[in-house]
Amino acid sequence: MAKKFLFWTITTLLILLAAYVLTTTVILPVATKNPLPEAVLPNAEVKGETNAKKSEKGEIAPKKNEKADKNAKKAQVKVQSIPETEESGSGSKDDLMKLFELKKTELLLRARYNLSTEDSIYLVLDLINKVATLEMKGIPLHDSNIKEVWVSNSIRMFHNEALLHWIAQPFVLKNAVATIVRVPFIVKNAPKDTIEANKSEVLPSARKTEDVYIVMNFERNLQLVIQQSEPSEGEDKMRIDSLRNSYVKREIDKSIKALSSLKRETIMPKIVITVPKSDAIILYRALPQKPRMVLKM
Amino acid sequence: METEDKSWFRKYAPWLIPVLICGWIPTIVLYTPEYQNAAYGVKSWFSSTLNSKSVAVRNIDKQIQSSKSNIAALENKLNDLLPDKPYILINTTENRFVLRNARDTIRTGMCSTGKDEILIYPNGTRKPFKTPKGLFTVQLKRKNPVWTKPDWAFIEEGLKPPSAHAAERYDEATLGSYALSIGDGYMLHGTLYQRFLGLPVTHGCVRLGDADLEVIFNTLDKGAKVFIY
Numbered sequence: 001m002a003k004k005f006l007f008w009t010i011t012t013l014l015i016l017l018a019a020y021v022l023t024t025t026v027i028l029p030v031a032t033k034n035p036l037p038e039a040v041l042p043n044a045e046v047k048g049e050t051n052a053k054k055s056e057k058g059e060i061a062p063k064k065n066e067k068a069d070k071n072a073k074k075a076q077v078k079v080q081s082i083p084e085t086e087e088s089g090s091g092s093k094d095d096l097m098k099l100f101e102l103k104k105t106e107l108l109l110r111a112r113y114n115l116s117t118e119d120s121i122y123l124v125l126d127l128i129n130k131v132a133t134l135e136m137k138g139i140p141l142h143d144s145n146i147k148e149v150w151v152s153n154s155i156r157m158f159h160n161e162a163l164l165h166w167i168a169q170p171f172v173l174k175n176a177v178a179t180i181v182r183v184p185f186i187v188k189n190a191p192k193d194t195i196e197a198n199k200s201e202v203l204p205s206a207r208k209t210e211d212v213y214i215v216m217n218f219e220r221n222l223q224l225v226i227q228q229s230e231p232s233e234g235e236d237k238m239r240i241d242s243l244r245n246s247y248v249k250r251e252i253d254k255s256i257k258a259l260s261s262l263k264r265e266t267i268m269p270k271i272v273i274t275v276p277k278s279d280a281i282i283l284y285r286a287l288p289q290k291p292r293m294v295l296k297m
Numbered sequence: 298m299e300t301e302d303k304s305w306f307r308k309y310a311p312w313l314i315p316v317l318i319c320g321w322i323p324t325i326v327l328y329t330p331e332y333q334n335a336a337y338g339v340k341s342w343f344s345s346t347l348n349s350k351s352v353a354v355r356n357i358d359k360q361i362q363s364s365k366s367n368i369a370a371l372e373n374k375l376n377d378l379l380p381d382k383p384y385i386l387i388n389t390t391e392n393r394f395v396l397r398n399a400r401d402t403i404r405t406g407m408c409s410t411g412k413d414e415i416l417i418y419p420n421g422t423r424k425p426f427k428t429p430k431g432l433f434t435v436q437l438k439r440k441n442p443v444w445t446k447p448d449w450a451f452i453e454e455g456l457k458p459p460s461a462h463a464a465e466r467y468d469e470a471t472l473g474s475y476a477l478s479i480g481d482g483y484m485l486h487g488t489l490y491q492r493f494l495g496l497p498v499t500h501g502c503v504r505l506g507d508a509d510l511e512v513i514f515n516t517l518d519k520g521a522k523v524f525i526y
Binding site for chain 2: 003004007010011014015018095096098099102103105106109110112113116119120121134136137138139141142183184185186187188189190191192193194195196197204205206207278281282285286288
């Protein structure tokens, strides 16, 4: 009898849990907005736009524009990116989509322009044209053709407004793990005399680089994985698998912790790009320690 | 009592697996970010149904126009960033260069960049040999440059560095016919070791083949941009 009671208690609890999970993961996100991390837009961007328009007419010198942009960076206040909606009015669904696409383009260009005022190399990831570009000061340094792109459902299904807020500002790298080192330094002791120097002299040759698998964790929970298009074998494959497995293990640990504390983990939007090995190495080694990335999608 | 328990178990056992599936799969979905993607896949189906309702926006035409003009202004600003004068891109991973003007490629070819080595002096000092990355400008152009050999050039060969102005420090052959200084002692210059072009062998400077160097020297003016990545 006791066993019967226990069985039904567990069954009821599991059914309640299932209902709770379905409500929070499927029903609520659909009925409301996505609970996703937002970018904070500079307050003076509206001013920047006005200045841009004026400068087109030649009313404001470019130097003044730069000043306005610098001021814009200082003031960080949330700005509504998508227009207010109402139940009736002019404007079809096509117009809305057009406006949404224009806003996305505008945000990308603005982010690129803001980054061009800085002194470091940044990444422009264009998932529409499948190109990853290294840029500096607005000048494209290197283009890598992306062979394959995989974008997690959590990004694809963002509500329009949430997506705009999410991609509005460049993503800053928090940490990265890779199967290759960023700077492959070799340490050499200076020879004691000319005889030792002659003995140790070796003809230079092209260095073999291990196969590449890079996991980059950006702010706003974005995870970017860069993998090489060439198949891996032997030790290289083992190294890549080990890195992948360590991430899966970390994910399981997180899940167990979340289960034990009943605290839900925030969704981690993920993008996986496949590029040729040489390009993957260039992208990883050319970027600084804390690079910024602009996303076009 | 035992028989009753057994028959009860037989009766309810087939329910056990579906109940566990109902309970635990959604739990895993809820607490594992990776699996939440699956839930968002279901959501897309719901979304398409919900979003089919037409929504209107105030002054949409005005906003489209405003967005278009902002895009045009930003594109102009970005176009203005492209240098008017020729510039050079150095790829240290592949040891290649691209000489460009505002819109076109003038010349591409092989070069040699830093060997990414750290030399430890007998006194323990560490000297890295690495090509710096970033934006530089041509600060000085020299024909038939003479290289003033720094201390590391002697230490690397197992020699004791001579005094600052000793004759052994001056080398007229190593840098080739031209040198373009980009600051901090780094240069784009020629080389005696043309066969090593395409390999990372230098102490931080960028070595170029004779023909490429001549074109680059004649194309890049003082102040021209040098992007190293």
